[in-house]
Amino acid sequence: MPSLLEVRELKTYLTTSQGVVKAVDGISFDVREGETVALVGESGCGKTMSALSIMRLIPRPQASIVGGEIRFQGRDLLKLGEEEMRRIRGAEIAMIFQEPMTSLNPVLSIGRQITETVEAHHPLSKEEARSRALELLQLVGISDPAQRLAEYPHQFSGGMRQRVMIAIALSCRPKLILADEPTTALDVTIQAQLLELMRDLSRRFGVALVIITHNLGVVARYADRVNVMYAGKIIESGTATEIYRAPRHPYTMGLLRSVPRLDQPRKSKLEPIEGQPPDLWNLPAGCSFAPRCRFVVEKCAQEAPPLRQVEDSHHSACWVAETLTQ
Amino acid sequence: MHQYILKRLLLMIPTLLGVAVLVFLMLRVAPGDIVELKYAGTGAFAPKEVLDQERAQLGLDKPLWHQFLSWMWGIVRFDFGNSMWTGRPITYEIWIRLELSLELALMATLVAVLLSIPLGTLAALKQDTWVDYFVRIFSIAGLSIPSFWLGIIIILGFLIFVKWLPPLTFTSFWVDPKANLTQLIWPALAVGYRYSAVATRMTRSAVLEVLREDYIRTARAKGLWERVVLTRHALKNALLPVITVIGLEFAFLIGGLVVTEQVFNLNGIGMLFVESITRRDYTMTQALVLLVSFSFIFVNFIVDLLYAWLDPRIRYQ
Numbered sequence: 001m002p003s004l005l006e007v008r009e010l011k012t013y014l015t016t017s018q019g020v021v022k023a024v025d026g027i028s029f030d031v032r033e034g035e036t037v038a039l040v041g042e043s044g045c046g047k048t049m050s051a052l053s054i055m056r057l058i059p060r061p062q063a064s065i066v067g068g069e070i071r072f073q074g075r076d077l078l079k080l081g082e083e084e085m086r087r088i089r090g091a092e093i094a095m096i097f098q099e100p101m102t103s104l105n106p107v108l109s110i111g112r113q114i115t116e117t118v119e120a121h122h123p124l125s126k127e128e129a130r131s132r133a134l135e136l137l138q139l140v141g142i143s144d145p146a147q148r149l150a151e152y153p154h155q156f157s158g159g160m161r162q163r164v165m166i167a168i169a170l171s172c173r174p175k176l177i178l179a180d181e182p183t184t185a186l187d188v189t190i191q192a193q194l195l196e197l198m199r200d201l202s203r204r205f206g207v208a209l210v211i212i213t214h215n216l217g218v219v220a221r222y223a224d225r226v227n228v229m230y231a232g233k234i235i236e237s238g239t240a241t242e243i244y245r246a247p248r249h250p251y252t253m254g255l256l257r258s259v260p261r262l263d264q265p266r267k268s269k270l271e272p273i274e275g276q277p278p279d280l281w282n283l284p285a286g287c288s289f290a291p292r293c294r295f296v297v298e299k300c301a302q303e304a305p306p307l308r309q310v311e312d313s314h315h316s317a318c319w320v321a322e323t324l325t326q
Numbered sequence: 327m328h329q330y331i332l333k334r335l336l337l338m339i340p341t342l343l344g345v346a347v348l349v350f351l352m353l354r355v356a357p358g359d360i361v362e363l364k365y366a367g368t369g370a371f372a373p374k375e376v377l378d379q380e381r382a383q384l385g386l387d388k389p390l391w392h393q394f395l396s397w398m399w400g401i402v403r404f405d406f407g408n409s410m411w412t413g414r415p416i417t418y419e420i421w422i423r424l425e426l427s428l429e430l431a432l433m434a435t436l437v438a439v440l441l442s443i444p445l446g447t448l449a450a451l452k453q454d455t456w457v458d459y460f461v462r463i464f465s466i467a468g469l470s471i472p473s474f475w476l477g478i479i480i481i482l483g484f485l486i487f488v489k490w491l492p493p494l495t496f497t498s499f500w501v502d503p504k505a506n507l508t509q510l511i512w513p514a515l516a517v518g519y520r521y522s523a524v525a526t527r528m529t530r531s532a533v534l535e536v537l538r539e540d541y542i543r544t545a546r547a548k549g550l551w552e553r554v555v556l557t558r559h560a561l562k563n564a565l566l567p568v569i570t571v572i573g574l575e576f577a578f579l580i581g582g583l584v585v586t587e588q589v590f591n592l593n594g595i596g597m598l599f600v601e602s603i604t605r606r607d608y609t610m611t612q613a614l615v616l617l618v619s620f621s622f623i624f625v626n627f628i629v630d631l632l633y634a635w636l637d638p639r640i641r642y643q
Binding site: 055082086087088090091094095097102103104106107109116117120152165168172 | 539540541543544545546547548549550551552554558559562563636637638639
């Protein structure tokens with residue numbers, strides 16, 4: 001399948017009062033048409049910043065994209081003018097955000113927030129836009145859509161708001177949806193419902209999905225391929241099966257061990273990853289994970305390991321990837 | 327919603343009653359009364375009997391509660407009595423000045439809104455650029471320059487550079503709009519500039535705050551034009567605090583433009599207010615205080631309605 005999105009050596013830096021943070025430090029990954037790709041990592045690893053870079057919505061002036069390419073359907077998004085980029089946002093690439101409570105405008109009706117998206121990209125009449133919004137609300141499983149169109153965000157629960165966000169994201173039939181921790185702020189039961197909904201709809205319309213999450217459970221169930229990020233870099237990538245069966249990076253191994261699993265005895269202990277999360281202003285010279293790594297060798301402190309192939313589509317940025325054992 | 331409006335309207339009554347009691351008592355605590363002041367002005371000697379007779383004529387010899395109740399009884403029938411100084415009906419005295427004061431307040435508000443909302447928004451959008459610095463200096467200057475001084479400068483400027491003076495006698499807008507506007511636009515500018523300073527700063531900070539909200543990012547992610555993001559999404563939210571400031575200022579303008587009225591030779595409510603207080607014209611002062619309180623309460627009411635109109639979270643409570 002051809003690649004829909006190709007991110008190459010993307011670098012997004014943040015200027016803060018304490019210095020420059022390499023929030024995204026040369027990441028490359030592909031999203032093929034219709035597939036679901038996960039970007040996994042703990043908070044602060046640069047996953048949100050990567051998604052915002054693709055949308056070219058990084059917070060200015062603190063953040064800037066200093067290098068790389070983001071090719072979407074063959075066009076480098078970083079070279080597009082503002083108006084060209086606007087036509088892609090919402091229409092070709094849509095985004096769903098983490099906080100359903102604050103991501104919808106409190107003073108505009110739900111209907112308006114859906115129709116304005118459609119109207120920004122298609123020459124539709126008011127009536128057509130409205131019936132499109134109605135159809136979308138039905139699609140995301142909101143009952144009594146005709147009445148709810150006239151309501152406001154504060155009259156919706158968190159899960160319902162996120163459904164509205166999904167409706168907005170789907171409104172122009174995009175090729176790609178970036179979902180930034182779409183369910184993190186919600187109840188566990190609602191999380192599953194929403195993820196199912198997103199999977200069903202993305203399959204139905206052939207939309208590619210990039211799910212940004214720190215939740216490996218989500219990854220295992222819904223992603224075709226996985227990119228694990230640590231301190232602004234992708235340190236392991238591969239199919240979901242590859243990464244689950246045989247992680248090839250100490251950080252991924254640690255992540256997997258620190259999550260409770262139903263297929264293991266209840267008494268087996270959770271093992272947290274040792275040490276502190278990386279100090280982004282002061283990363284070590286070699287591998288960023290070296291200070292916390294159990295398998296550290298001399299070379300790790302001197303030179304950062306590149307992301308290299310270890311199996312078919314499985315890549316790891318670890319000097320000793322081949323010799324790692326659980 | 328209708329119930330809410332009705333409740334707010336009814337609540338005005340106890341508030342105004344409280345104001346009435348307060349102003350009535352405070353005026354009588356102030357030393358001297360209108361009769362003494364009247365005779366002091368003439369320089370002639372007046373025997374005590376004459377003063378007492380005058381007082382009896384104005385009803386000032388009655389006990390306080392009696393005076394208060396008869397005043398209240400009048401108000402209930404919309405009869406505010408006569409001015410103790412001029413003897414003319416208070417409604418007449420206020421009416422002939424209210425047109426001017428109201429028009430000036432409206433024009434100054436218009437000037438302030440037209441200046442502050444675009445400037446404040448622009449400053450927020452161009453934060454920390456020379457545009458922002460210019461707007462901030464402009465608004466700080468507005469805060470620091472008294473409007474009467476600006477008024478004097480405007481008049482002097484015209485006199486010196488164009489050898490022209492804005493008309494000094496008031497013509498009603500309905501009689502001759504052109505003459506009316508050529509007179510009132512200058513005080514409106516002087517007052518409106520100062521007024522806009524507060525609102526500009528308010529707009530700037532509100533827009534800055536709103537632009538950082540998640541829903542603005544959502545709006546951009548939907549591919550809306552930047553213009554739509556700004557007007558439909560940012561401004562509609564940012565205007566809430568600005569409207570409060572504008573509303574309160576407006577109420578103040580109705581009775582508070584004492585010095586500006588002097589500078590531009592305008593016979594407005596502000597001037598009448600000061601005159602009636604210095605003359606201990608009890609009935610007039612009481613009526614004016616009630617008028618100004620009513621404007622404040624009424625404007626607040628309108629602001630609340632605007633809030634409900636702009637923000638559905640308030641509307642549905």
